[in-house]
Amino acid sequence: MPFRYLGLPQAVFANILAMGAAELAQIGAQRMIADEKPGYPCRVTLADAEPGEPVVLFSYVHQSAATPYKASGPVFVRQSAQTPYDSDRPPPVFRTGRLLSGRAYNSAGMMLDADVTTSDALEHLLETLFAQSGTDYVHVHYAKRGCFAARVERI
Numbered sequence: 001m002p003f004r005y006l007g008l009p010q011a012v013f014a015n016i017l018a019m020g021a022a023e024l025a026q027i028g029a030q031r032m033i034a035d036e037k038p039g040y041p042c043r044v045t046l047a048d049a050e051p052g053e054p055v056v057l058f059s060y061v062h063q064s065a066a067t068p069y070k071a072s073g074p075v076f077v078r079q080s081a082q083t084p085y086d087s088d089r090p091p092p093v094f095r096t097g098r099l100l101s102g103r104a105y106n107s108a109g110m111m112l113d114a115d116v117t118t119s120d121a122l123e124h125l126l127e128t129l130f131a132q133s134g135t136d137y138v139h140v141h142y143a144k145r146g147c148f149a150a151r152v153e154r155i
Helices: 010-017 021-026 119-131
Strands: 003-006 030-033 054-063 071-078 099-105 111-118 137-142 147-154
Touching (some): 010 054, 010 071, 099 119
Antiparallel strands (some): 054 071
16 A cells, blocks of 8 residues: 655744754744754654754644644754655655654544554554554554654555
8 A cells, every 4th residue: 555655834834944052942942953864854754853853843733623632742853854755655754764744643642542663664563553444543652752754644
């Protein structure tokens, strides 16, 4: 079964990326410089920032449905991020040996199932989650820190 991996739209974050340090602090965010790779996965490009590259870390509502599963959490966005990742191929951040979790949701935003996997077995987990009746989309998270990584849809 083919999947569509989606990064977040950069336009949503343009005002945050333009903020200075004081403005970022007011919303609980901060600008950082990537000091290792992997380590700063951009939620727009779905690629790790290069060492020395500026990123902004802030809280993002990734599950906005009016259900008990409404959720937000920390995300990194590269200062230079422009084009959101949109492909049927797993993005670079999912090919780096990270432990991932997949959370299947129905069209109303209710979670139907979830599991963890290694990055090399992600497509198998996605096939399992999408095979369940009612699964509309899957959110992939970085399992160790629990941070939202990307949305996956059926093609």
